Amino acid sequence: MTIDEVVLLLKASQATGLTTLQELILRSSWEGKTYTNIASEAHYCEEHVKKVATHLWEVLSNFCKEPINKSTFRQTLENYRLSKAHQQLVKEFNKAATAISLEFPSGPVSLNSRLYIPRPSIEELAYAEMSELGSVICIKAPKKMGKSSLILRLLVRANNQGFHTVTLDFQQADKAVFASLDKFLCWFCTKVSRELQLEPKLNDYWDEDMGSKVSCSIYFQEYLLSALSSPLVLVLNEVDWVFEYQEIAGELLSLIRTWREQAKSVEIWQKLRLILVYSTEILVPRKLTQSPFNIGLTINLPPFTKEQVQDLALRHGLDWTDGKDAESLMAMVGGYPYLVRLAFYHLVGKGGLEGDLEQLLQQAPTETGIYNEYLRQFVLALGDELEVGNAFYEVINATNSVNLEPVLAYKLQSMGLINLEGDRCTPVCELYRLYFRQYLKKTENFNSGCFNCEFRCG
Incomplete structure (x- = not known):
């Protein structure tokens, strides 16, 4: 378990959730801070902090069926795997919490958000x-x-x-x-x-x-x-x-x-x-x-790993522990945080209902897909830089990796559109390949500069 999973488990299992002080004690103890340090940061007397902590260790001992105290807290919990019952408990808690306050993925993830994935x-x-x-x-x-x-x-x-x-x-x-x-x-x-x-x-x-x-x-x-x-x-x-x-x-x-x-x-x-x-x-x-x-x-900043995508799914109340859904989503959008979070936002409605991942992925590279507005921004940018647009056209239509002029490869990599390994270029994700292939096919005069005009006016 991670400290975030420990906090989620206690929030889900306690009728009153966790107080700010309780969460501070858990996270600070995980980092190895002393009760004196914690009391100073929280502006409480040390005896009160110890009393609250003692209750937390008792609760965690009951969960793990073995004694837990401050000195053994992290070592024990890091090696502990959530039971299916506990996983279900956390899932239901996340789903209920998400239904109440689902955050649209825009701007920085707030400090107290459950949806922040630590790095x-x-x-x-x-x-x-x-x-x-x-x-x-x-x-x-x-x-x-x-x-x-x-x-x-x-x-x-x-x-x-x-x-x-x-x-x-x-x-x-x-x-x-x-x-x-x-x-x-x-x-x-x-x-x-x-x-x-x-x-x-x-x-x-x-x-x-x-x-x-x-x-x-x-x-x-x-x-x-x-x-x-x-x-x-x-x-x-x-x-x-x-x-x-x-x-x-x-x-x-x-x-x-x-x-x-x-x-x-x-x-x-x-x-x-x-x-x-x-x-x-x-x-x-x-x-x-x-x-x-x-x-x-x-x-x-790298893309999310499969484990991080599964963690984010759990925070949205989705059971993706078998890894198959995470693999399907990442096969389309890679691990790009915004693309992943936008998918979860649409998969988990305000009423806590799970959307259809397969349908979302089928529509993803189309005008009716959830990424259309985001992808159109790249369309306009490529239209303004015709040499760069032509280079990307070559990459997405190739069956293998492509060797581009270094400056063009650098620019496309900087835009987040390609992966660059040595001097070989490939699209960052299948979403980009499918979406831009579709629209570049529609624009026969791309090389003469009509690409940008069609999307500005269309």
């Missing part, structure tokens, strides 16, 4: 790196792969450690902000200042003779970082929006490299922890395609 190895790696002096983390994945959900949890961890946190989303910046490097960095510094509830003081630190990058660095070093008593975790979200402005993007990345280097020798720069988040679906300009983010630790 322990990735999360722990990111947590550890964020604690390093002057660290830089680059989180890379196409849209709807779970970047926002991971960032949400990183920020909570940072806040719990007493760090300051600021998130900048470059999508929110007006186009005028990108008119020049100076204007962009002034906006950048002003925005961070206001997020930290500090009065912007650019006039005191900005020097045209020294240039924008040096002025920005001085502003951070002598004003922003000096004003903070604890580290600052600065999240730069949707960084690839800056790629439309190649000169600014190159200078920004150069500036971040400089800050990371300064952290090795200048103590105050060790306070800054940067997290760069970028959706590689946006086509990267050629000048920036050669490892623009080789600055710090790069984290690539």
Whole structure:
């Protein structure tokens, strides 16, 4: 069992569910924290925490038919397999809970959501790196792969450690902000200042003779970082929006490299922890395609595994323990989190009724399928990039893997449309192959540019 399964089991079996304190005790004990640590985090006296914990160990001992205490809790439960009766109990609980509050898969998965699938190895790696002096983390994945959900949890961890946190989303910046490097960095510094509830003081630190990058660095070093008593975790979200402005993007990345280097020798720069988040679906300009983010630790978010898909099915109240339904769904959509979650959203209705997976998969690559709106966005993007569209046309119509020009292969991989192994390209999933084959067949003049026009107007 995982800790999430332990929590679900107790929520399902207890008439009153689990209190916030009870869940905190379970999760913290699983991580090896002491009662003193737990009491401090929960703002309860240690004796009360021990009393509540004792009751939890008794309940779990009854489930497992063997004594369980804090020291044996994780070891015992990790090796324990849910009985069929317990599996049914959890299934019914999930189905009832899902019927009441089914979440449409849009935006980050909330902190208290039952539908969040942990990625322990990735999360722990990111947590550890964020604690390093002057660290830089680059989180890379196409849209709807779970970047926002991971960032949400990183920020909570940072806040719990007493760090300051600021998130900048470059999508929110007006186009005028990108008119020049100076204007962009002034906006950048002003925005961070206001997020930290500090009065912007650019006039005191900005020097045209020294240039924008040096002025920005001085502003951070002598004003922003000096004003903070604890580290600052600065999240730069949707960084690839800056790629439309190649000169600014190159200078920004150069500036971040400089800050990371300064952290090795200048103590105050060790306070800054940067997290760069970028959706590689946006086509990267050629000048920036050669490892623009080789600055710090790069984290690539992978698709869900079969086990994670089965876990998510269980959280939706579906019994997919034999693995056959999980295999059928993954044969169509791979393990892409959004595609998987959207399938579950439609399979489990508000009334807790199970939909027909076979019918959903049959309709998936058609205009009546649940993925049509999502896939049409790619259609438009490919229509705007005819050379890239032609390359993808070749991939989906080939019986074997295809060798593409490296830049085109990189762009298609960045969009999340192909898998790239060495120099060989294949579609990411059967859904893409079937859907785009269908529409590319309809467009005889694709090579002359009518592909995009048909879908914009059709």
